[in-house]
Amino acid sequence: MQVPFVDLRAQYVSIKDEVDAAIRGVLDDCAYVGGVSLDHFERDFAVYCRARYAIGVANGTDALHLALRAVGVGADHEVIAPAHTFIATAAAIEMSGARPVFVDVDPETYTMDPTGVEAAITPRTRAIIPVHLYGQPVDMQPILEVADQRDLVVIEDAAQAHGAEYRGQRVGGIGHLGCFSFYPSKNLGAYGDGGAVTTNDAELARRVSQLRDHGRISKYEHSVVGYNSRLDALQAAVLRVKLQHLDEWNRQRQRVAAWYDEALALAGLAPPRVRPDSTHVYHLYVVRTATREEFRSRLESEGISTGVHYPIPLHLQPAFRHLGYRIGDLPASEAAANQVFSLPIFPELTRAQVESIAGIIGELLREGVVLPISDDRTVLQHSDEWWKPT
Ligand SMILES: *Cc1c(COP(=O)(O)O)cnc(C)c1O
DSSP states (O other), rough: BOSOHHHHHHHHHHHHHHHHHHHHHHHHHHHOBSSEEEHHHHHHHHHHHTTTTEEEEHHHHHHHHHHHTTTTOTTTTTEEESSSSSSSHHHHHHTOOEEEEEEOOTTTTOSSSSSHHHHHHHTTTTEEBBGGGGGGGOOOHHHHHHHHTOOEEEEEEEETTOOOOETTTTSSSSSSSSEEOOOOSSSSSSOOOOOOEEEHHHHHHHHHHTTTTTTTTEETTTTSOOOBBBHHHHHHHHHHHHHHHHHHHHHHHHHHHHHHHHHHHHHHEEEEEETTTTTOSSSSEEOTTTHHHHHHHHHHTTOOOOOOOOOSSSGGGGGGGGGGGTTTTHHHHHHHHHHHEEOOOOOOOOOOHHHHHHHHHHHHHHOOOEEEEEEEOOOOOOTTTTTTOO
């Protein structure tokens, strides 16, 4: 049996006629940057997120960077972000000139642990970036409260969570700004790069939309030095078609996850934890074992592709060496980086495929390949060899 990690072809085939027609429409119109296809997608995506505004940008990293710029984050500022996330969350902070301050994640949901946020606030802190990791919303209430008390901006990194809900609210419309990526493998993926910023604030929407388009206020009048970071019309047209299917695809992902939950529990592996006040849209289905590499290579030899999201916590990335973090600073993120791995998940995955994957996992468990999760978080795979504080 061969099971890929994601299957973009299966999805394209299922909507080929609609997508091809939308692409032909843009080609016929010859409006390749901006134009109606962008306007229509932005309108539809704002409605979908239950936010007043959505602004298409070039990618998810730029969405975060422009959101930070729009709220005035720059040099001498600090921005709080989780250590267990994709690098773009923190790269965008550096792009703005500010300093990332990493906090730990909840060891069971892998999302930003709100209890660490307050302690990380200093007089320089301007913003907090909760990341709805793997498709599960962060516990936002305590973060919104502390942000409100300390006058900080909350920018949601919703790049993995299009359509997820927290206490009945869609992600992207909960904080001051929401940032999305439409990288092809995301729950809503373009056929190339793309991103969007959502907000309920008219002034912030205006600033993001100026910043992405050369700081333009009219054709050749520029109020600030901006960027060229627009979502192009072909991608907007594709995304608009795909948006109509997103809820159904998310439901299919949830169904696949429920099959995994059931089959893995039978096999003896604890399924991922979902907080009862949220809906998880399963961008990734992540499990955990102390013997990850052996486990993954055995699955690989049976034809099952897996991934690791993410093997090095951001505070220990060579790129962030200048920030001065050490092993042991953020134990839950370090343990997650050592132990998590992701099983294949995409809307078209079948129950039979899930059951055979779980069957193989069950056999490995019976063979004793999976040891109990240890509490020893000090032994990072990529240990001191590369980590030399400057
Ligand atoms: C994908 C992703 C991004 C960046 O998006 P790009 O479109 O690749 O620039 C940011 N944050 C998280 C959590 C992501 O998964």
